[in-house]
Every structure is written in C-alpha cells, then in structure tokens.
Amino acid sequence: MHSLQFTAESSSNGMVERDFTVGDVPGVLWSPASGTDRAPLVLMGHGGGAHKKHAAMAGRAHLLVTGCGFHAAVIDAPGHRDRPRTAHDEQEIAELRKAQAAGEPEGPIVVPYNARLAELAVPEYRATLDALQDLPEIGADGPVGYVGIGLGTAIGVPLVAAEPRITAAVFGMMWPDALVEAAKQITVPIEFAMQWDNERIPREAGLVLFDAFASKEKTLHANAGKHFDMPLFEADSATRFFARHLGRAVTSPA
Amino acid sequence: MHSLQFTAESSSNGMVERDFTVGDVPGVLWSPASGTDRAPLVLMGHGGGAHKKHAAMAGRAHLLVTGCGFHAAVIDAPGHRDRPRTAHDEQEIAELRKAQAAGEPEGPIVVPYNARLAELAVPEYRATLDALQDLPEIGADGPVGYVGIGLGTAIGVPLVAAEPRITAAVFGMMWPDALVEAAKQITVPIEFAMQWDNERIPREAGLVLFDAFASKEKTLHANAGKHFDMPLFEADSATRFFARHLGRAVTSPA
Numbered sequence: 209m210h211s212l213q214f215t216a217e218s219s220s221n222g223m224v225e226r227d228f229t230v231g232d233v234p235g236v237l238w239s240p241a242s243g244t245d246r247a248p249l250v251l252m253g254h255g256g257g258a259h260k261k262h263a264a265m266a267g268r269a270h271l272l273v274t275g276c277g278f279h280a281a282v283i284d285a286p287g288h289r290d291r292p293r294t295a296h297d298e299q300e301i302a303e304l305r306k307a308q309a310a311g312e313p314e315g316p317i318v319v320p321y322n323a324r325l326a327e328l329a330v331p332e333y334r335a336t337l338d339a340l341q342d343l344p345e346i347g348a349d350g351p352v353g354y355v356g357i358g359l360g361t362a363i364g365v366p367l368v369a370a371e372p373r374i375t376a377a378v379f380g381m382m383w384p385d386a387l388v389e390a391a392k393q394i395t396v397p398i399e400f401a402m403q404w405d406n407e408r409i410p411r412e413a414g415l416v417l418f419d420a421f422a423s424k425e426k427t428l429h430a431n432a433g434k435h436f437d438m439p440l441f442e443a444d445s446a447t448r449f450f451a452r453h454l455g456r457a458v459t460s461p462a
Numbered sequence: 463m464h465s466l467q468f469t470a471e472s473s474s475n476g477m478v479e480r481d482f483t484v485g486d487v488p489g490v491l492w493s494p495a496s497g498t499d500r501a502p503l504v505l506m507g508h509g510g511g512a513h514k515k516h517a518a519m520a521g522r523a524h525l526l527v528t529g530c531g532f533h534a535a536v537i538d539a540p541g542h543r544d545r546p547r548t549a550h551d552e553q554e555i556a557e558l559r560k561a562q563a564a565g566e567p568e569g570p571i572v573v574p575y576n577a578r579l580a581e582l583a584v585p586e587y588r589a590t591l592d593a594l595q596d597l598p599e600i601g602a603d604g605p606v607g608y609v610g611i612g613l614g615t616a617i618g619v620p621l622v623a624a625e626p627r628i629t630a631a632v633f634g635m636m637w638p639d640a641l642v643e644a645a646k647q648i649t650v651p652i653e654f655a656m657q658w659d660n661e662r663i664p665r666e667a668g669l670v671l672f673d674a675f676a677s678k679e680k681t682l683h684a685n686a687g688k689h690f691d692m693p694l695f696e697a698d699s700a701t702r703f704f705a706r707h708l709g710r711a712v713t714s715p716a
Binding site (some may be wrong): 404415417419423424425426427428429430431432433439441444445447452 | 511546658669672673678679680681682684685686687693695698699702706
C-alpha cells in the first residue's frame with residue numbers, strides 16, 4: 209500500500225490546493241483554508257479527455273470546500289494529463305476522432321475504452337481513498353461521496369458498487385452498456401444528470417442507466433440541450449445533494 | 463374587473479399572511495414581514511382535493527418569502543375548500559373514488575375533470591394577477607412566476623401559455639393528454655417534477671409532457687418513489703429556480 213505524498217501546495221479563493229501522488233498516480237486535494245477538525249470528503253472523477261485540474265473539477269471543489277467545508281479530491285485517469293498514454297490509448301483516441309469526424313456513433317468506441325480505464329482506475333481510487341483517510345483532517349470513519357460525469361461515471365459506477373465507504377454519488381452522461389450490472393448493486397442515494405437532447409448518448413440510453421440503480425433515493429436531472437450544454441446550476445445542485453447526505457449545511461448561496 | 467379585498471391578516475414565521483377575495487374567488491397572499499419596496503410574485507396552484515392553505519402551499523410560500531423576499535399567492539380552485547361544489551364536481555369526485563377503490567386507471571376521469579377546472583381557473587388566475595399587481599408592493603411590471611403540481615399543473619400549463627407576464631414556471635405530476643398543445647406554446651424556463659415509480663401517472667406520460675414544452679431551458683426532476691413520495695427537497699429546488707429566474711439570491715440555506 210502506497211502512502212500519500214504531497215508535491216505542491218498553494219492557496220486561493222478560500223481553498224488550500226495540494227497536489228499529491230499515491231504511488232505513481234497524481235491527484236489534487238482541495239481543503240478549507242480555515243482548518244477544521246475532520247470534514248467529509250468528496251472524491252471526484254474528471255470527464256474523458258479532461259484532467260484533475262480541469263475547470264469543472266476546480267469549480268465543483270470550490271463549491272464543496274467553501275460552501276460546505278468539505279474536502280474534495282480527484283486523480284488523473286489512466287492516460288490523462290500527467291499520466292503516460294499507452295499505444296492502446298492512442299489507438300482508441302484515434303478511432304474516436306475518426307468516428308467523430310465521420311459523424312458515426314461514439315458509443316461502440318467510448319464504452320469499451322472507458323470500461324478498460326475503469327478497470328485500472330477503480331483500484332487507484334480505492335488506494336487513494338485509503339491514503340486520504342490516513343490524513344488527520346479526513347480520518348477513517350468520516351462520510352465520503354463521489355461525483356463524476358462522463359468518464360467519471362464510467363469509473364464511478366463500478367467504484368461505488370465496490371466501495372462501501374462511499375455513501376452518496378452524483379453520476380451522469382454515459383452509455384448504460386458496461387454499467388448496468390454495477391448500477392444494480394448500488395443502493396446509496398444517487399443524483400443523475402443527463403442532457404435531454406444529447407447528440408452523442410441517446411435519451412433512452414440515459415434513462416436506462418438511471419433506471420438501473422437500486423437506490424431507494426435517486427433523482428434524475430434531465431436538462432434541455434446538447435451534450436456540452438449541461439447547465440452550471442447542476443454543480444450547485446450536486447453540492448446541496450452532498451450537503452444533505454454527508455451532513456453539513458450549505459453555508460453560502462450556492 | 464374586480465379589485466382585491468383583504469379579509470384577514472396575521473403574521474408568523476417571518477411572513478405576513480393576508481386572506482383576500484377577487485370577486486368571489488378566495489385567495490391568500492404571503493409577504494415578507496419586513497416590508498420591501500416591490501418584490502417578485504410567485505403564483506401558486508394547489509393539488510387536486512387540496513386548497514389554498516394546504517401545508518404544501520404554506521411550506522412553499524415560507525421558502526419563497528423568507529428565502530428570497532418574494533410574495534407568494536394562491537387561490538382556491540373551483541369546487542375546492544371555500545368554494546361551492548357543483549353537481550358536476552360531486553359526480554366527478556364520486557367517479558374518481560370509485561375508480562381508486564376498484565384499482566382502475568384514474569387518468570380517464572382526472573384528465574377531463576381537471577381540464578374543465580382549468581377552463582374556469584385560468585381567467586380567475588389572470589384576474590387575481592391583475593388585482594395583485596395593483597398593490598404597490600407588487601406592481602405592474604415586476605417578475606412573476608408560477609408553481610403548481612398535479613391539478614396545479616393542469617391549471618398552470620394553459621395559464622402560463624396564455625399569460626405573458628409569467629416568465630418562469632414549475633410544473634409536474636399530470637397526464638399529458640389535455641396539456642400537450644398548450645405546453646408546446648410555452649417558451650419560458652421550466653422545472654418539471656415527476657415520480658419515477660408513479661402508480662397513478664405512467665412514467666412515459668410524464669416524459670411526454672416534459673418533452674412537449676418548447677422552452678430552451680427546461681429541467682426534468684424525476685425522483686424514485688410513488689405519487690405521494692415526492693421529496694421535500696424539490697420545494698427547495700423550485701425556490702432556487704425562482705431565485706435564478708425572478709432575480710433574487712436565496713438568502714438562507716433552503
């Protein structure tokens with residue numbers, strides 16, 4: 209088991225940002241600038257082609273840290289940002305670009321590629337969680353949530369199915385094909401986002417994945433618009449979802 | 463045109479509650495206890511078999527008034543609470559009870575009955591809005607929203623389609639049959655709530671109605687559970703929706 213090594217630290221916007229590694233996996237942990245004794249942790253998963261410090265990750269972290277006093281952490285997915293791309297990664301990405309250029313369906317490429325990334329990433333997330341829980345400001349028995357859209361859902365659904373420490377999750381925007389069986393094992397509260405006019409992932413596919421979760425509390429948020437039009441207020445909504453389930457009030461209008 | 467007559471006033475929980483009539487239609491207006499110069503107004507429509515002071519109405523009003531500084535107003539639907547029931551009302555209600563007791567579908571009874579109530583109620587809501595806008599604390603050119611679930615949607619969809627003063631609306635939980643044509647005329651931002659396991663209104667029926675709105679911004683909130691299990695946090699969400707669209711920040715964690 210690898211322990212967590214901090215490699216850089218900075219502070220802005222009411223957050224402390226600490227880069228870290230767990231083994232050879234790079235990540236970032238955002239925490240409240242004003243120290244708290246133990247606070248809940250939200251693990252995050254970035255989208256396909258993005259990375260741990262993408263604006264969507266830093267933005268969600270800001271809402272969670274400054275609005276709720278939570279910690280938020282994310283690691284680069286295999287083949288993304290600071291991690292080496294394999295020949296297989298290069299091939300999958302080339303095929304995806306080809307399909308996009310030809311206007312062909314992306315699902316047949318993205319689904320197996322992301323399923324392969326998830327196989328690698330799930331144990332990495334679990335090791336990262338082990339290491340983060342060794343930090344005194346997080347601790348081994350505090351509440352843990354997970355949020356990830358797109359690739360973050362392809363990784364997150366098998367992660368949450370396997371990981372009893374995660375007790376609330378926000379997912380969305382992924383084909384159901386590789387995920388339905390894991391989704392059926394998930395019983396924790398879920399918020400699930402989809403785009404009603406998604407040109408990449410058919411509407412029915414989004415509804416099938418939402419339907420598969422066994423959670424007694426699950427909420428679908430479907431917004432008008434295409435794949436990349438997901439409104440920013442969904443990040444506010446996810447923050448309030450975690451505030452409800454991980455046990456802190458939102459302290460500023462989010 | 464009838465003007466508004468106040469018939470009772472009380473104050474609690476940070477709200478002033480004023481009963482009123484416009485012609486022979488009774489209503490209630492909730493306003494901030496600390497007077498403001500002009501504030502946005504949210505019209506509300508109660509559910510079938512409920513009334514203007516049902517807990518769902520008073521609860522939404524409390525969030526809107528104390529959270530956003532808005533006014534909130536609702537009138538009794540025809541045949542409800544303080545309004546006389548016609549022989550037709552009695553007959554429809556008896557048929558509905560019979561269908562419920564026999565476990566038969568309610569849609570064939572509720573849809574035409576609520577459509578008839580909407581025909582009566584839409585002009586009543588418009589006259590109420592005229593009268594409310596004569597009050598100095600509301601005014602003729604301030605933002606106006608509408609929220610109503612169930613019967614409140616059966617009335618609200620044709621109301622919002624007909625009424626250009628209403629610029630944002632929250633609907634949900636009604637069959638599409640009598641409403642699709644009006645929904646297609648609506649272009650203002652919409653939040654639409656449904657229950658994913660509704661035993662009365664089939665899932666597909668809810669999705670058809672949501673799909674019909676022509677609004678560029680529309681959000682579906684589908685929650686796991688049966689008809690009466692709609693979670694309370696949907697009222698918080700509706701409050702934030704109106705805060706976004708009618709122009710005030712939510713001032714306390716809602």
